[in-house]
Amino acid sequence: MTSATDRLVWLIDELVENDGDEECIIPGVRLFKRREKTGPQACLLASGLGVVLQGDKRLQVGNESYQASAGHGVMSSADLPIQHMVTRADTGSPYLGVWLELDLKTVARLAADISPGARVCTNRQCLMIEPLDEGLLDALSRLLGLLQTPELREPLVPLIKQEIIVRLLNGPQGPLLRQLVTQGSNLQRINAVLAQLRQNFSAPVDITALANRAHMSQSSFRQYFRIVTGMSPLQYLKQMRLLEARQLMLTESLDAATAGLRVGYESPSQFNREYARFFGEPPLRDIKRLRAGDEPGALR
Template identity: 50%
Template sequence: MQTTDSDMLARLVGDIARTDGEHSVQIPALMMYRCSAVTDPMPCIYYGLGLAMTVQGCKRVTLSDEIFSYGPGQSLVTSLDLPVVSYVTSASSAEPYLGLRLELDARAIAQLAAEMDFSSPLQTVPSRALSIVTLEEGLLDALIRLVRLLEEPQLIPLVAPLIQQEIIVRLLGGEHGPSLRHLVAVGSPSQQVAKVIAWLKQHYTENIAMDDLAIKAHMSPSTFRQHFRVVTGMSPLQYLKNLRLQDARQLMLNEDIDAGSAALRVGYESASQFSREYTRLFGAPPLRDIKRVRLASL
């Protein structure tokens, strides 16, 4: 049977990610993943600007009320921190889920976008900060070369940046291009929303008025809410709640504090409201959810 490029990439990733979990490599922006069984839906945050790819198995991501499934032959790009529900839908010990993620540099994207000639002007309407498209052959080839570079570590400092630059050029010239160009276009709605999200990540425990966020984005409240929902798939208030609840969960897991203390730490004034919203997001009250997560990790 003839080996395809997708098969080759799966073999390369599988040789590196030999155990379940996340695997760092010598290329700092690159991460490998392995999972030997399907997983339950798990709320999490897809952090930052990056290219993700399933090389074996299948994964599903829910963003608000939208469901995205992606497997081999598809590429996923996120341009902002996005609260999602993510789970592996196809995996086994014989054929584990294998994936990779490459962090992208916003400054490099802006510089290369300024140097490129595009066949069509950028539309004024912002794009969703998560997109899944068919993986182009040239992009797959570049990813294979980047992963194979790990076999020649002495070349990584000089060659990896060149391949990463090629990957960005291919992304900008492909179907992912509009969302990336929107993100780095000065004064665009996507860039203004990105700035607000960056501020929110630093101040989400504070008492925040949604209209104040609109002022930071230099938009009217209604326009800001509209653009924010287009980009992130949810309202600013939903986004803020997700940030708080995700952080509270990590505090309870990592610092072994109770739900009431965690609620206060992340900005909730009402413990009962925190418990209701936590249960709605994670599917169980805080105490039961934390026990479940700890048992699953044993």
């Protein structure tokens, strides 16, 4: 009997013709295919569920490194600047993956109707990587299978997405998901601060104001911020600034000095140094490569 993983591998290999990331007609779903290993690539990983179906991937968040293999789910508890790389892939067995955005309103509604059981949230990392059970992978294969049956897509997509969330809530990821939607939880309060930082990334960091925003002492805020993001508030803001500057240079054709100034850097030399350290090469060379079509893509 064909396993759910085998069906998903066949589906994605058929649906994604070329290497890259492909937006799906099903909202909140992206498909991934790589026939070769990749070097480190920087992107913003949104909160949600990533599933590795074939090959291996390594993720770096702050100073923490994570490995995800076939059959594993990557649950992100926040929007995280990361470095990621495909570590196992070839032409005959490409890296294949799926990203599923989780609607937090639906998660909250379903979590209120489902008993939390005996599990507690013991995750002390910004990412949670766990093997996914056959039931969840089967639900995911039925969701992607709707791409081939458009007449059933509209009525069934919301139902299967709800099934996936229910299965996550009843699995190892359940306590973390509940923390994400629990009003007043430490995770939710830190996520509110992250949203503020992303909206005002060019402004100087005021740790006292951020701790007050989270209704925490400064020491507790620093501790929980690092648990959720894997880095300090200053590191998080710096990486968000670099990602935004890169986007500005790509979409608005800004030069490096102007982009650095726009996102909050006062020193062009400091911007160039930190950009090269994060993306692996100086701004001019990196943007030239991306404009030439060698786009590494994003995990989400």
